[in-house]
Amino acid sequence: MQKCFFLVSLLLSTVVCFGQKPVAQLPLTYIDTTFNLPSGVTWAAHTNSDLSNALKSSLPGDIIILDAGATYSGNFTLPVKSNPNNRWIYIVSSALASLPAPGTRVGVADAVNMPKIVATGVTAPLTLPPGANHYRLAGLEIYSASTQGCNLTAIPPVNCFSYQLVNAASTPGKPLVDSITVDRCYIHGSPTQDVQHAISANASNFAVVDSYISDIHQSTNDSQTIAAWWTPGPIKIVNNFLSATSEDVLFGGAGGLTNPWVPSDIEIRNNHFYKPLIWAQVGVTIPPKNQWVVKNNLELKSAQRVLVDSNILENVWVSGQTGFSIALTPRTNSSGLLAVVDDITISNNILLNVSSGFNALEYDDSCLPANGCTDPGEERRVIIYNNLIELGNTTQPGYTNGYNWGGLIFKGMQDMVVQHNTVVPPPNLGKCGTTWYFNATPPWTEPYSATHNVWILDNVGCREINGLRGWVGQFPYVITDYMSDPAPLNPRFTGNVFYAPPGDRVYSLPPYNYTSTVPFTYVNPGQGNYQLLSPNWTATSDGKIAGVDDSMLP
Numbered sequence: 001m002q003k004c005f006f007l008v009s010l011l012l013s014t015v016v017c018f019g020q021k022p023v024a025q026l027p028l029t030y031i032d033t034t035f036n037l038p039s040g041v042t043w044a045a046h047t048n049s050d051l052s053n054a055l056k057s058s059l060p061g062d063i064i065i066l067d068a069g070a071t072y073s074g075n076f077t078l079p080v081k082s083n084p085n086n087r088w089i090y091i092v093s094s095a096l097a098s099l100p101a102p103g104t105r106v107g108v109a110d111a112v113n114m115p116k117i118v119a120t121g122v123t124a125p126l127t128l129p130p131g132a133n134h135y136r137l138a139g140l141e142i143y144s145a146s147t148q149g150c151n152l153t154a155i156p157p158v159n160c161f162s163y164q165l166v167n168a169a170s171t172p173g174k175p176l177v178d179s180i181t182v183d184r185c186y187i188h189g190s191p192t193q194d195v196q197h198a199i200s201a202n203a204s205n206f207a208v209v210d211s212y213i214s215d216i217h218q219s220t221n222d223s224q225t226i227a228a229w230w231t232p233g234p235i236k237i238v239n240n241f242l243s244a245t246s247e248d249v250l251f252g253g254a255g256g257l258t259n260p261w262v263p264s265d266i267e268i269r270n271n272h273f274y275k276p277l278i279w280a281q282v283g284v285t286i287p288p289k290n291q292w293v294v295k296n297n298l299e300l301k302s303a304q305r306v307l308v309d310s311n312i313l314e315n316v317w318v319s320g321q322t323g324f325s326i327a328l329t330p331r332t333n334s335s336g337l338l339a340v341v342d343d344i345t346i347s348n349n350i351l352l353n354v355s356s357g358f359n360a361l362e363y364d365d366s367c368l369p370a371n372g373c374t375d376p377g378e379e380r381r382v383i384i385y386n387n388l389i390e391l392g393n394t395t396q397p398g399y400t401n402g403y404n405w406g407g408l409i410f411k412g413m414q415d416m417v418v419q420h421n422t423v424v425p426p427p428n429l430g431k432c433g434t435t436w437y438f439n440a441t442p443p444w445t446e447p448y449s450a451t452h453n454v455w456i457l458d459n460v461g462c463r464e465i466n467g468l469r470g471w472v473g474q475f476p477y478v479i480t481d482y483m484s485d486p487a488p489l490n491p492r493f494t495g496n497v498f499y500a501p502p503g504d505r506v507y508s509l510p511p512y513n514y515t516s517t518v519p520f521t522y523v524n525p526g527q528g529n530y531q532l533l534s535p536n537w538t539a540t541s542d543g544k545i546a547g548v549d550d551s552m553l554p
Helices: 001-018 050-057 107-113 476-483
Strands: 040-043 063-066 072-073 089-093 116-117 126-128 133-138 141-144 160-171 177-183 186-188 193-209 212-216 226-227 237-238 241-244 247-251 264-269 272-274 296-300 303-309 312-318 324-330 341-347 348-356 356-360 381-384 388-391 405-410 416-418 422-425 434-439 452-456 495-500 514-516 521-524 531-533
Touching: 040 050, 050 063, 050 072, 107 186, 107 212, 141 160, 141 193, 160 177, 177 241, 186 193, 193 212, 212 226, 226 241, 241 247, 247 272, 264 296, 312 324, 324 341, 324 348, 348 356, 356 388, 388 405, 405 416, 405 495, 422 531, 434 476
Parallel strands: 040 063, 063 089, 072 116, 089 133, 116 141, 126 160, 133 177, 141 186, 160 193, 177 193, 186 212, 193 226, 193 237, 212 241, 226 247, 237 264, 241 272, 247 296, 264 303, 272 312, 296 324, 303 341, 312 348, 324 356, 341 381, 348 388, 356 405, 381 416, 388 422, 405 434, 416 452, 495 514
Antiparallel strands: 521 531
C-alpha cells in the first residue's frame, strides 16, 4: 500500500501549489484477510450429507474440512448462526498445505488439491442467506454441472446455465450478509456451461483474494466474475485472475430506484482482468449471431471511495459496446437514486491490448422522470494516475472498428485529474484516434466549457487531443470549449507530450506542452517498458519526465 499513500501525498502537495486540484478520498476501511485457522471443533466432511450436517451443526470458531479431489454435488446453504464474538467458520481443503501459501494466487493446476463443490441446477452451489456471517472458503473448486436450458446444436448454441456459483444473497429488509472471504479458490464455468455471476458479493466486508475465476459468460444477460450492487461495502478484490465476457468486475447496475446502498470503500489491487482472444470471433462475441457480448474489464455504475491499483486489464474489443477497458458510468436509473461514482483512484495499472482505455460519464443520461428516475447522480473526484494504456492491433477481430482512444471525457465532467499516463498507439498504425477525446456537444454558447476543474497533466499521448469541436489548439475557442473552467487554464493543462503523425498539423498548445512530429522512443518497449526516453520532456507540473513511471507498474 505504500505507493498508494505516496500518491495521495503527491496529490495533496500539488493542491497546496495550485489550490484547486481535486483529491479523491481513498477507502476509509481496508479488510484484513490474514489467514488465522480457528481452534474450535474440526468437522471432517467426506460426503454430501457430511457437509450438510457440518454446515448445520458447526459453531463459529470451527473448521470444516472437505476431501481434496472429492465431489460435493448440490446446493449448500451456509446458515445464519448466533455469533456475538464475530468468530469465523473456515471451510477448507484437506490438502490446503499443498496449495500456494496465503498471498499467492492459485491456478487451474492447483485444482488437484481442491474439493469440488458442484451445482446440479441453476441455483448456486454455495448460498449465504441474509444474516450469514464470518465464513471463509479456502482452497475450493466451485463450478456448475447444470443441465438447465441447453441446446448445444442451435446456432448460436444455447449453453446450460446457472445464475451464481457463490451467492451472498442479501435482500431488502433483512440483515446483510457480512464478513465473507473467498481465499485461493478456483471458480469457473466452461465453454458449454454459462454462469451469470461467479460471485454475487452483496454483503458487507466481502473479500476475494488469491483466487482464479474464469469462463464466466451468459447468453441472455450480462455476466461478471464479481458483481455487487446491494452492499454498503467494504469490498476487497486482491490478487485474483478474473475473466468474464461482459464486465470482469461490476459495481452497481441493479437494486432499483430505492436501493439504499452505494458500494463503498472498495480495494481492487494486483488482479489480472482477462478476456481470452478466442472469444473475439464472429458468432461468439462478434455479430452476427453472437452467443455472448463483451463490454468492459471494469465498470462502476455506483461506487465511492474506490482504489484500483497495480492491476493488469487485458483484452477488450468492440462487441456489446465500443471497446473501453474501464467504464465510469453513474446509473441511478438502475442502481438507485443515491448512486454516484465519486472518489475513484485509478493508479499504476496496465491496460493491455484494449480497443480504448477509459470513459468517464458525469451523470446518468438514461435517467428519465417518466421511468421514476428523478436524480441523474454524479461523477466527481476521479484520479487517473500513472497508467499505461496499450491500444490493440486494429487488424484483430473485434478491433477493426474501435475508436482507438486513450480516454473519453464526457460533457459535464467535474473534478478530474488525468496525470502521468502513457497511451501507446496500435502497433500496426503507429498512431491512435486521439489521446483524450472530449465529448463537448453543441449547442455552443460562448463562453463555454464542457467540463469543470479537469486537469490534464504530464501525459504522453499517441495523438493530439480532440473532440467534436476540433483539435486542441486548432482554433482559439477549442480549448476554451473543452476545459476553460475555472481560469486560469495553464496550471490544469501542462507538461503533456503528444505525437503528430504524418498528415496531422501541429497545433498551438498552452505553455509547457509539446507536440512531436518524430515518433517517441521508450526505455524498452520489447519488454513492455514504455517509460519515455525521447523527447526527454521534464517541463511538467512536478519536474518528473512526462508519462508513466514504469517502476510503479505491476
